[in-house]
Amino acid sequence: MEQVGLAAATTDVTLWSLFMEAGFVVKLVMLGLIGASVWTWAIVVDKTLKYGKVRRQLDAFEQVFWSGQSLEELYRTLSDRQTSGMGAIFVSAMREWKKSFERGARSPIGLQMRIDRAMDVTLSRESEALEARLGSLATIGSAGPFVGLFGTVVGIMTSFQAIAGSKSTNLAVVAPGIAEALLATAIGLLAAIPAVIAYNKFSADAGKITSRMEGFADEFSAILSRQIDEKLQQPRQAAQ
Amino acid sequence: MKTSLVTSAVLHALVLTWALVSLGSPADFEVADVEAMPVDMVPIEELTKLQQGDKEAPKAEIPSVTPTKRPDTVENAENVGENKVDIKTPPKPDAKPSNNESAAAPEKTEKALPTPDPVKEDSKEITEEKPASEPATEVASLPEPKQEVKPDPKPEEQPAEEKPAENPDAEALPDKVPTPVAKPKVEQPAQTAKTPDRKNEENKKEKKKASSQNESDFNADEVAALLNKTDPTNGGAKSGKTEKAFGASKTTGNTLSQNEMDALRGQIQKNWSSFAGIEGLDGMILKVSFELDPQGNIVGQPEVETTGGSEAARRTMIGSVRRAILKSLPFQGLPADKYDSWREMVVNFDPSSMSIQ
Numbered sequence: 334m335e336q337v338g339l340a341a342a343t344t345d346v347t348l349w350s351l352f353m354e355a356g357f358v359v360k361l362v363m364l365g366l367i368g369a370s371v372w373t374w375a376i377v378v379d380k381t382l383k384y385g386k387v388r389r390q391l392d393a394f395e396q397v398f399w400s401g402q403s404l405e406e407l408y409r410t411l412s413d414r415q416t417s418g419m420g421a422i423f424v425s426a427m428r429e430w431k432k433s434f435e436r437g438a439r440s441p442i443g444l445q446m447r448i449d450r451a452m453d454v455t456l457s458r459e460s461e462a463l464e465a466r467l468g469s470l471a472t473i474g475s476a477g478p479f480v481g482l483f484g485t486v487v488g489i490m491t492s493f494q495a496i497a498g499s500k501s502t503n504l505a506v507v508a509p510g511i512a513e514a515l516l517a518t519a520i521g522l523l524a525a526i527p528a529v530i531a532y533n534k535f536s537a538d539a540g541k542i543t544s545r546m547e548g549f550a551d552e553f554s555a556i557l558s559r560q561i562d563e564k565l566q567q568p569r570q571a572a573q
Numbered sequence: 574m575k576t577s578l579v580t581s582a583v584l585h586a587l588v589l590t591w592a593l594v595s596l597g598s599p600a601d602f603e604v605a606d607v608e609a610m611p612v613d614m615v616p617i618e619e620l621t622k623l624q625q626g627d628k629e630a631p632k633a634e635i636p637s638v639t640p641t642k643r644p645d646t647v648e649n650a651e652n653v654g655e656n657k658v659d660i661k662t663p664p665k666p667d668a669k670p671s672n673n674e675s676a677a678a679p680e681k682t683e684k685a686l687p688t689p690d691p692v693k694e695d696s697k698e699i700t701e702e703k704p705a706s707e708p709a710t711e712v713a714s715l716p717e718p719k720q721e722v723k724p725d726p727k728p729e730e731q732p733a734e735e736k737p738a739e740n741p742d743a744e745a746l747p748d749k750v751p752t753p754v755a756k757p758k759v760e761q762p763a764q765t766a767k768t769p770d771r772k773n774e775e776n777k778k779e780k781k782k783a784s785s786q787n788e789s790d791f792n793a794d795e796v797a798a799l800l801n802k803t804d805p806t807n808g809g810a811k812s813g814k815t816e817k818a819f820g821a822s823k824t825t826g827n828t829l830s831q832n833e834m835d836a837l838r839g840q841i842q843k844n845w846s847s848f849a850g851i852e853g854l855d856g857m858i859l860k861v862s863f864e865l866d867p868q869g870n871i872v873g874q875p876e877v878e879t880t881g882g883s884e885a886a887r888r889t890m891i892g893s894v895r896r897a898i899l900k901s902l903p904f905q906g907l908p909a910d911k912y913d914s915w916r917e918m919v920v921n922f923d924p925s926s927m928s929i930q
Contacts, residue, residue, distance in 0.1 A: 349593050371578070371585050379577035 351513040356491050362484030362517050369473045369480075370524035376466050377531045384538050387418055387463065391545060394419045418459055418542075419549050425455040426553055434564070445558050452550045460543040467535050474529035481521015488514025836906045841920065845897035851890075851924075853883025859894050859922040867912050869903035882924070890924050 352363060397407065398419075408427040411420050429451040433444045492510025499506060863875035875898050879887045898920070907915050 347593065348596055367585065367589075371581050373581075374584055375574070375578040375581035377577075378580045379574050382577065 348516070351509070351516050354509065355488060355513045355516070359484045359488040359491075359514065359517050362480055362487070363520050366477060366481060366484075366517070366520040366524050369477060370520070370527075373470060373473050373524060373528040373531065376470055377527065377535075379466070380531070380535045380538075384463070384535070384542065387542055390418050390420065391542070394423070395549070398423070417462075419546055421459060422452050422455045422546060422550050423553060425451045426550075426557060430557060444561055445554075448557055449554055452554065456543075456546055456550055459546060460539065463539040463542055464536070467532055467539065470528045470532040470535070474525050474532055477521045477525030477528065478518070479521075481518040481525075484517025484521070485514045488517060833906065833908065833911075837904055837915075838920075840901045840904055840906075841897055844900040845922070846893065851886050853886035854890070854924045855882065856880075857882030857886065857890065857924050859890055859924065860919060861894055861898060861922065862917065862919045863898065864917050865904065865907075865915060867909060869905065869907050871899070871902055875899070886924075890922070893924075894922050 352360065355363065404427065408424065408431075411424050412428070414420075416424055426448050429448045430444075433447065489511055492507070492514060495510060496502065496507055858880050860878040860880075861875050862878075864872040866872050875895055877891045877894060879891060882890070
């Protein structure tokens with residue numbers, strides 16, 4: 334049996350000394366949790382910036398789209414650029430439209446379906462980009478406290494072994510070990526709480542943006558379907 | 574993503590450095606340097622206790638009764654005095670200085686002298702027995718001492734009161750016998766010897782009556798008093814070991830401690846078998862009172878009073894409780910010096926919870 338002894342009752346109880354006094358496992362847990370916290374906040378910063386940008390783009394696009402500008406013209410300006418959000422949906426639908434009419438559309442129903450599919454694919458790709466990394470936020474939020482608790486349990490265990498080894502139950506001897514063990518739970522909570530809050534907020538935001546894009550896709554699909562009907566009627570009238 | 578990651582890392586670094594710097598070691602608890610206050614546990618018993626001692630004597634550390642002249646000590650004596658036997662009556666100061674044994678005592682104590690007694694007793698026994706069984710030749714010889722005795726008592730009684738100490742032995746002889754009833758006895762056996770008749774039988778009966786009268790006059794206590802040379806005016810047998818000091822006439826409030834009561838309870842509980850499954854035990858309390866002698870044995874029978882519970886259960890429990898007490902006799906571990914407090918005992922049994930109070 335290995336006897337674990339407390340070197341001396343440390344009077345220094347700063348955070349740094351608590352961290353340095355901790356055992357290997359507890360240190361590892363603490364470092365991991367700090368890493369998780371850094372990652373959480375990185376995601377938070379990233380998502381905040383990205384969602385803001387996406388919202389601005391949506392606003393701008395909708396303004397242009399409903400301004401009465403010709404769709405052909407809009408398509409020409411957008412297809413040259415890297416687009417995202419509604420722009421990407423619009424471009425994918427227009428591309429499909431163009432391809433079909435340039436080669437001479439045979440079936441209007443098939444065309445409508447193809448355009449819808451193209452828009453669905455783009456939509457799901459866009460929402461996937463929006464929700465990327467939200468999963469890791471959820472994981473950190475739910476697992477962080479447990480990881481911290483694990484560190485605490487291990488820390489308290491070793492500190493009790495040390496108490497048994499030193500054969501002293503003086504609180505001054507016992508307290509630092511327990512304090513350093515509790516630090517692990519504190520860090521775990523520190524990482525988990527923002528993660529949970531951020532996850533809830535960002536998933537709600539992503540849902541809102543996605544539904545807004547879906548709304549646009551449906552509207553655009555309706556517009557295109559009207560266009561198709563009109564285009565199909567013109568040749569018939571011409572033939573009559 | 575990279576930028577945000579860097580941002581986050583920098584943010585954490587900043588927060589951690591701030592925490593390490595400003596959250597340093599928390600302030601130590603201020604522990605006021607108070608001197609420890611000693612606390613003594615004082616049993617209330619101490620305050621209510623009266624120690625035996627002398628009421629007139631000056632105060633001293635330890636109350637003590639008057640030391641006696643008698644050299645030997647009597648074990649567990651409770652009452653002060655010069656006696657060899659522990660008697661409860663307090664010592665009375667004698668008018669005259671006395672030599673203890675035959676001191677200024679009433680007649681009866683004079684009778685107590687040893688030499689005359691056996692003779693008288695013997696003669697009495699003989700007179701009682703003989704007429705019943707067989708005739709008189711022997712009887713005739715016996716009455717002699719009585720006849721001698723008869724004249725004595727009247728003259729002697731008076732002097733006995735006045736000068737008790739002078740010659741106790743001589744005086745003692747007469748007192749015992751002078752019962753008037755004894756007289757006919759002596760004559761009757763002579764008659765019966767001559768003519769044994771039915772009349773004689775009747776006579777015998779009469780004699781028996783007479784003798785029984787004799788017996789009733791014969792008081793065992795008196796004899797005991799005669800036999801024992803103790804002087805009631807001498808009080809008990811307790812002697813102070815030190816100079817007499819202030820105290821009560823008797824030690825009181827010297828009750829059994831919790832431990833001793835627990836020990837007693839344990840002894841009874843051990844012998845009290847449980848009665849699982851009996852109905853009607855709810856709220857039943859058995860109050861058992863009994864008297865103990867100094868050896869911890871019971872005097873007489875325990876008296877049981879019951880309250881609550883059903884009739885049948887009561888009967889069962891009374892038997893059970895009696896058995897428990899009789900089985901655990903003699904009680905061990907009762908302190909002899911507190912005999913006063915445990916001589917009469919009242920123990921409450923609660924069968925529903927099998928507990929003893």
